[in-house]
Amino acid sequence: METKFIALTVNGKKYEFLSGSDSIVGIVPWNETLSDTLRQRLDLTGSKEACGEGACGCCTVLVDNRAVSSCMTLTSDCNGKEIITIEGLEDPVTGELDPLQQAFIDYYAFQCGFCTPGIIMAAKGLLIKNPHPTEEEVKDALSGNQCRCISQYHVIDAVMHVSKQISI
Ligand code: FES
Ligand code: FES
Incomplete structure (x- = not known):
């Protein structure tokens, strides 16, 4: 099964994952949602997952400055994209809220x-x-x-x- 590297910038920090078949341990499965990657791999639990089917908006994050439901977005489709979560809104230097x-x-x-x-x-x-x-x-x-x-x-x-x- 083919694997590929995916690079995401999340709240200004760059991450690289290997994406491919879910039968390979440690890999981001091709069908993993952005919500799962953010919450479970990066511990960014600010955005919530409630309905898990694009109906409630609780999981909304910005992908290239566009608001998307992260439960309906595949991480493997986000290669090269910039993601901002609620944790990324405050000023990184002063800690001041958006x-x-x-x-x-x-x-x-x-x-x-x-x-x-x-x-x-x-x-x-x-x-x-x-x-x-x-x-x-x-x-x-x-x-x-x-x-x-x-x-x-x-x-x-x-x-x-x-x-x-x-x-x-
Ligand atoms: S969890 Fe409801 S839209 Fe994503
Ligand atoms: S669901 Fe409680 S503040 Fe919106």
Whole structure:
């Protein structure tokens, strides 16, 4: 069975894996999800896996600045890509939170917090692409993120607050 090297940059750090058949010990199986690689191999457990089938958004991370469900993304398809997880948002030097993380705190935009990393990463993906979205665009971008604890308006307010601070 053919094997190949895959290189990922995760939160600014480069990782290389051998990918191929799951019958070879220590190898990343070709069908391993990015969610499993991040959580189980790299110990980046901030993004959560809930539904495991692309329906809840809890596992959202950025791949080349695009928000994706990591439970529906194969690691073997991410060769050469840059991945950012919730752990990669804070300033690596000062440890300061990303403005979105801070706004979620300031606007009480979470309760249990299980879904929050996925929502923040989806919002981050939106603001990278569209720094000044309308409320409707925020709702649309977050429509794939399910939260059972809070009223969605706290989240919308937090994202709109950050978008107003972005000067472009
Ligand atoms: S766990 Fe990936 S979308 Fe629900
Ligand atoms: S804050 Fe609890 S599920 Fe969203």
